[in-house]
Amino acid sequence: MTNPAIAANGLRKSYGDKTVLDGIDLAVPEGTIFSLLGPNGAGKTTVVKILSTLVSPDPASGEIRVGGHDLAADPQAVRAAIGVTGQFSAVDGLITGEENMLLMADLHHLSKREGRRVAAELLERFDLVEAAKKPASTYSGGMKRRLDIAMTLVGDPRIIFLDEPTTGLDPRSRHTMWQIIRELVTGGVTVFLTTQYLEEADELADRIAVLHDGRIAAEGSAEELKRLIPGGHVRLRFTDPAAYRSAASALREVTRDDEALALQIPSDGSQRELRAVLDRLDSAGVEADELTVHTPDLDDVFFALTGSNVPTQPNQPTQPNQPNQPKEAVR
Ligand SMILES: Nc1ncnc2c1ncn2[C@@H]1O[C@H](COP(=O)(O)OP(=O)(O)OP(=O)(O)O)[C@@H](O)[C@H]1O
Numbered sequence: 498m499t500n501p502a503i504a505a506n507g508l509r510k511s512y513g514d515k516t517v518l519d520g521i522d523l524a525v526p527e528g529t530i531f532s533l534l535g536p537n538g539a540g541k542t543t544v545v546k547i548l549s550t551l552v553s554p555d556p557a558s559g560e561i562r563v564g565g566h567d568l569a570a571d572p573q574a575v576r577a578a579i580g581v582t583g584q585f586s587a588v589d590g591l592i593t594g595e596e597n598m599l600l601m602a603d604l605h606h607l608s609k610r611e612g613r614r615v616a617a618e619l620l621e622r623f624d625l626v627e628a629a630k631k632p633a634s635t636y637s638g639g640m641k642r643r644l645d646i647a648m649t650l651v652g653d654p655r656i657i658f659l660d661e662p663t664t665g666l667d668p669r670s671r672h673t674m675w676q677i678i679r680e681l682v683t684g685g686v687t688v689f690l691t692t693q694y695l696e697e698a699d700e701l702a703d704r705i706a707v708l709h710d711g712r713i714a715a716e717g718s719a720e721e722l723k724r725l726i727p728g729g730h731v732r733l734r735f736t737d738p739a740a741y742r743s744a745a746s747a748l749r750e751v752t753r754d755d756e757a758l759a760l761q762i763p764s765d766g767s768q769r770e771l772r773a774v775l776d777r778l779d780s781a782g783v784e785a786d787e788l789t790v791h792t793p794d795l796d797d798v799f800f801a802l803t804g805s806n807v808p809t810q811p812n813q814p815t816q817p818n819q820p821n822q823p824k825e826a827v828r
Pocket residue numbers: 512517535536537538539540541542543544693
């Protein structure tokens with residue numbers, strides 16, 4: 498990587514005797530989306546605050562460069578290169594969306610005329626023209642996030658930190674936000690995205706780092722991370738204990754769950770492997786009551802790496818308008 502947008506070595510941060518970041522290395526190429534993934538309290542916001550100069554890293558940290566500038570030596574240059582949105586939003590609810598934008602333009606020392614031009618263009622781009630004259634406190638969650646990003650773009654940053662940009666949004670707003678993020682990157686911006694949602698990282702990120710216990714537990718593309726863990730499996734469930742026992746002895750390499758009367762067989766989910774399983778069941782004269790094919794996803798990676806499930810959200814983006822499906826229990 499010749500010129501990473503963000504490069505951090507041995508990033509450390511403790512509060513009192515609590516170590517939040519225990520020496521993490523990050524390298525984010527320009528014009529890519531990097532996702533820092535971790536559950537509540539993992540330290541994602543702390544990383545964003547450090548990289549955006551809001552909080553100092555511990556002195557024992559190594560070199561940190563953002564936008565080519567040394568964070569410790571030239572924080573001012575770092576601030577000029579970046580935009581930050583998220584949990585510590587800059588939106589002022591008491592004034593209108595347009596006034597928020599103009600205030601931002603003032604902060605960036607744009608002339609009145611240029612400020613109005615940029616504000617109008619961004620309000621249009623983020624579908625906020627109709628709401629522009631209304632107080633931001635009346636905006637929906639999705640509109641506030643869009644206004645927040647629009648305000649960040651007033652300064653034309655090359656690197657944008659998005660701290661959990663879709664937490665609490667409904668599926669439609671979440672998809673809009675994903676589209677906005679993709680467009681930012683198409684325009685050459687580097688996005689540093691924190692999220693608790695595996696699906697979001699899978700959907701957007703070129704590279705994903707899993708933060709766990711103050712360290713990066715794994716890093717790679719979604720595909721690389723999925724390859725880190727054992728392959729998929731077929732799960733068979735029975736209601737008749739005798740059928741369950743016959744199937745267990747007829748099949749090879751089964752993992753038994755005697756309580757649930759369920760069998761798990763390693764499988765790549767291919768037609769050939771499925772047929773082999775079904776042929777063996779047929780030969781044994783047993784029929785499963787339920788058959789499910791499970792291919793590994795980022796959830797499995799997260800589980801394998803951290804031993805805990807990530808929280809799911811009320812409406813999963815892949816199944817808009819449907820209740821959340823329970824995660825498969827057998828692993
Ligand atoms: N100023 C502070 N003083 C003391 N502890 C802090 C401070 N800021 C953060 N922490 C602690 O550091 C840990 C990481 O917090 P952080 O906000 O970075 O997590 P996070 O991964 O962003 O979680 P969330 O998804 O809840 O925002 C938490 O245990 C938090 O309590």
